[in-house]
Amino acid sequence: MSASATDPRLDHESSLSQSDATVASFDDHNDARIVRRIQNYLHTNPAAVPLIVLLLSLLGFGILLGGKLFSAFTLTLILQQVAITGIIGAAQTLVILTAGIDLSVGAIMVLTSVIMGQFTFRYGVPPALSVIIGIAVGALCGYINGFLVSKMKLPPFIVTLGTWQIFLAVNFIYSANETIRSQDIDAMAPILKFFGNNVKFGGAVFTYGVIAMVLLALLLWYILNYTAWGRHVYAVGDDPEASDLSGVSSSKMLLQVYTVAGLICGFAGWVLIGRVGAISPTSGGFANIESVTAVVIGGISLFGGRGSLLGMIFGGLIVGLYSLGLRMLGTDPQYTYMMIGVLIIAAVAIDQWIRKVAG
Numbered sequence: 001m002s003a004s005a006t007d008p009r010l011d012h013e014s015s016l017s018q019s020d021a022t023v024a025s026f027d028d029h030n031d032a033r034i035v036r037r038i039q040n041y042l043h044t045n046p047a048a049v050p051l052i053v054l055l056l057s058l059l060g061f062g063i064l065l066g067g068k069l070f071s072a073f074t075l076t077l078i079l080q081q082v083a084i085t086g087i088i089g090a091a092q093t094l095v096i097l098t099a100g101i102d103l104s105v106g107a108i109m110v111l112t113s114v115i116m117g118q119f120t121f122r123y124g125v126p127p128a129l130s131v132i133i134g135i136a137v138g139a140l141c142g143y144i145n146g147f148l149v150s151k152m153k154l155p156p157f158i159v160t161l162g163t164w165q166i167f168l169a170v171n172f173i174y175s176a177n178e179t180i181r182s183q184d185i186d187a188m189a190p191i192l193k194f195f196g197n198n199v200k201f202g203g204a205v206f207t208y209g210v211i212a213m214v215l216l217a218l219l220l221w222y223i224l225n226y227t228a229w230g231r232h233v234y235a236v237g238d239d240p241e242a243s244d245l246s247g248v249s250s251s252k253m254l255l256q257v258y259t260v261a262g263l264i265c266g267f268a269g270w271v272l273i274g275r276v277g278a279i280s281p282t283s284g285g286f287a288n289i290e291s292v293t294a295v296v297i298g299g300i301s302l303f304g305g306r307g308s309l310l311g312m313i314f315g316g317l318i319v320g321l322y323s324l325g326l327r328m329l330g331t332d333p334q335y336t337y338m339m340i341g342v343l344i345i346a347a348v349a350i351d352q353w354i355r356k357v358a359g
Contacts, residue, residue, distance in 0.1 A: 042354050046299040047311035049350055053297075053343070054314050054321070061325035069325065072203035079210045082294075082320040084109075084275055086213040087268040088287050089294040089312045090220055091261035096295050097224075098237040098257050099304025100156035102145060105265050106287030107167035112138040112269030114171055117180045117279035120189045127189035135266035141167060142262015143255070150254035164288065171281050180279040196274030209271045213313075216264070221309045233257060237304030293319055293340060297347045318343065 042048055062069045069075070088105050095102040116134035119125040125133070141163070148159045185192050195209040224230035232253050235243040240250035268287075276283050298315025300307025319340055326336050 039354055042350075045308075046301075046306055047308040047314060048299075049347075050298045050311050050314035050318060054318050057318060057321055057325075061321065061328075065325065065328055068328065072201075073205060074324070076204045076206055076210070078317060078320040078324055079213075080205070080207050080275075081324065082316040083207065083209040083213045084268060084272055084284065084287065085290045085294050085316045085319065086313055087216060087271060088265060088291040089298075089316055090213075090216055090309065091264040091268070092291040092295050093298075093300055093307065093309050093312045094220070094233065094257050094261050094264075095156070096237075096300055096302060097233050097304055097307055098254055099240075099302075100149060100254070100258075101160065101292070101302070102156070102258065102261055103160040103288055104141070104145060104164040104167055105261065105291055106284050107164045107171065108138050108141045108262055108265035109268040109272055109287055110281060110284050111141070111167050111171040111174075112266040113272050113279055113283065114175045114269075114281055116192060116270065116273065117185075118175060120192065121180055121184065127191045130189075131191070131270055134269055135263060138266020138269060139259055139263040142259045142265065145262065146255040146258030149258060150251040175281040177281060179281070182277040185273070185278065192270070192279070193274045193277065195271040196277060207274070209275055212267075212271055216267075217309055217313050224309060229256075234305055237306075239305070290316075290319065293344060297340075297343050299347065299351065301351050302348070303351075315347075 058069070088109060091105050092102055112134040115137050116127075116130045119130040119133055120127050145156075145160055145163055148154050148163075149156050182193075195212055196207060198205050198207040199211075200206075224233060232243070232248045235246070235248055236250045236253045236257075243250045243253070272284055273279055294316035295307075295312050296302065296315070297318055298307070298311035298313070300312060322339050322343075323336050326339070327333070
């Protein structure tokens, strides 16, 4: 006979051990289900993570600054700082949703602002028409990017890295490094600075540029979520081959997306003049990096097919909040870059985690 057959205490201990193992297994399974639910929620609501980070950051800086952060003027100042980033980020969002990237967005923006100024002051073109021409040039630059990516089948990173340098060179050559002063614009073409005007509500100050960013974000959010074109953008980014098989031409969509992105950058060039107050070929030097930063921190996947335009806006606000908050705390500006770098890496890590389990 075995020991367990002769000693009932051993049978009791064995059953207890099996019971504990069952409970532990049940708890592990429960934990896994909870984690799975969180990942699925974040996968279907990509703007949730940047929104949570933004709210926690507001709370943290609010405590550190003793409530100074929550004045209407300070909060709207953050919006003013991220207006350009938000508009350029909208263009970058469309491209990245297709699993591409556009490193030339900042160069297109500055080039179009220079064209608006030069056509007005060098050629005597009516300012309103100069604005239209500048925006059209932005669309043309985007079309060039789209043609090289969609028709020539060249990698988006390499294409836009090249066109970034080309557009930047054209910008400096065409402008002859000339800056058009604010006083001259006020005297001859105030419409060029239209988006620098503001409206006040109590202590809050909203520039027209901020209002334009919000309206553009809402428009694109609606298009991406409630129109066939928006669904096609996601489809191409998720699986271009499946998109082609379903009757949606990925090549045609890419061409359209890059053209629209260029158009938005042209519009951003007009807003940039109002923000800076002058027309300079050196304006917006960090716009490329800032747009990618806002997109990545905003939870939009660099692999395409997943993300929310609202998330990009939250990402831009996070960058603006850290920039202003750390400056108000009197810290070295390098800490801002350090914190943004940490947030970028964390955002990519979270995206990988979500895609691994819920993708």
